[in-house]
Amino acid sequence: MSLTSDPIVVLVVDDDRKLTALLRIYLVRDGFRVVTADDGVHALDLVAQYHPGFIILDVMLPRMDGLTVCRILRERSRVPILMLSAKVEEEDRLRGLSAGADGYLTKPFSPRELIARMRAILRRTTPQRDGPVLEHGTLLMRVDRHEVSIDGRPLPLTAMEFKLLQAFLESPGQVFTREQLLAHVHPFTEAEVEERTIDAHIGKLREKLADDPVHPQYIQTVRGVGYKMPAGQPGVQDARSDTRVPVPENDGAERGGGVPGVSVYRHGIAGRP
Secondary structure, three states, X not given: OOOOOOOOEEEEEOOOHHHHHHXXXXXXXXXXXXXXXXXXXXXXXXXXXXXXXXXXXXXXXXXXXXXXXXXXXXXXXXXXXXXXXXXXXXXXXXXXXXOOOOEEEEOOOOHHHHHHXXXXXXXXXXXXOOOOEEEEOOEEEEOXXXXXXXXXXXXXXXXXXXXXXXXXXXOOOXXXXXXXXXXXXXXXXXXXXXXXXXXXXXXXXXXXXXXXOOOOOOOEEXXXXXXXXXXXXXOOOXXXXXXXXXXXXXXXXXXXXXXXXXXXXXXXXXXXX
């Protein structure tokens, strides 16, 4: 059965028609509804028509390759994407994940392995009910809605970027190693993924946040260790930094009680430095 009461529509994009026919049998048997495309342009048309809840996307496609399709989709949607490829090199996997894919599966594979990988991705990307709202300055995350905004403007993120940002917002001031972040975004049931993929996603996340690389407000690099989100609200002096940026005196009162060094849930305190 599918993870929700209504069958999830899965779009399978691959020019190997024998493979798509085989995947259709297994996916339908597992409770999914399946539509297929054999080229990238047709895939985009079907996305607009069916609004799938999951996309299985081959890298090598006629008319438009899978990486291009993935990038276009990421400008429009956060639908989970699992990329397929016969290429096994690390750089190929990095390109796929950097394009916005939520997972990467190399051929050959078994249909059962693919479905297990799909369900793992769906578990971590499906919004949880009654989740908290996390804040860091003007950065706001509504966990239950799987929405992020900054300065009041929506901020589209991939599923991995969302999970990474959630980890930082839930534990401001905590230094995360790449291994810890990797464990946060990938269930242990998934195949091993290189720690370098975290650097690629952190880079994309920083770009979307328009974070100042010299004086970052959101994600700082801790040399030789990993990454962290500063414990203080943006613009407030961090006791471990020599950089002072003035803020209005009433900034704390307007944004949650004026307690420096605290990232606030709407219904509780997430953490202290």
